[in-house]
Amino acid sequence: MRKSRWIFILLLSIMTVLFGLSFIATKFALRGLGIFQVVFFRHLLALFFLTLILWHDRQKFFIARKDVKHFLLLTLIEPVTYFIFETAGIRYSTPSNVSIIIATIPIFSVVFARWILHEKTHGWAMAGIFFSLLGVYLIVTGAVESYLAPRPFLGNLFTVGAAISAGLYNVLCRRLSQTYSPWTITFFQSLVASIVFLPLASYQFFVSPEILLNTEIILSIVYLALGSSIIAYFILNYSLSQLPTQQVAIFANLVPVVTVFASWIIYREFLKGQQFLGALLVILGIYLTYLRSKYKRK
16 A cells, blocks of 8 residues: 555656646747647647557547546546646746646645535645645745746736636546546547647637747647646546545646746746745645545545
């Protein structure tokens, strides 16, 4: 049991790093592509790789007729709605600010879990969420605005919508993950997103035909497809099938830590001592929510 616990900690930590760096990659991709085009190309490429991976086990391509509506609802919430909000948020705000707001996902996950799944919220989990959000607050207030955020207020509003979508997704996905493989869920996410964003990306091309493609932008799209849309989402879906929603969602609080450090390295946005303190509080919150609550139940 202890070994299994640490395996999930390792997997969720990898997922957190991949998601944290995805904000930087999205910012790079938006230098040459529109919002819908970035989302479309990342999911189209992810769909291609997933088809290759699952071709030897094609049963994972099929779902029961009674679950089609549940899959449509799940995929329309995330990735469709989520990535519209998140990508627009990154377009108008800094990667650090967006990732910090995304860290509020556990709050919405707990609310939806109590409402839909009737999950109980442990006292240690509430304390962990409090310390994590306090750490997020310190990171937010310690950040310095830069040219990366042309319209930060609008971008932050879009990102709040993304956090709400992700919170609902975590709960709905937990139901389907009890029946279907994480690969199946991830595949249909990319399939529906590719179908939905194809006309939107095409329309954006006709409205603004200027597209810039260079090595940096192409590599960013490849990373978003492989690192984020496939590997990170597979870990997320698999973890939701094995763990309570709040234990998985709390790892979202580590995402801004990764993004802030990456922005510091890439964009030379120097961190203050207050931000380092915030990162420590985020880690403390994860310990209280995940490790301590698990020990208490034992």
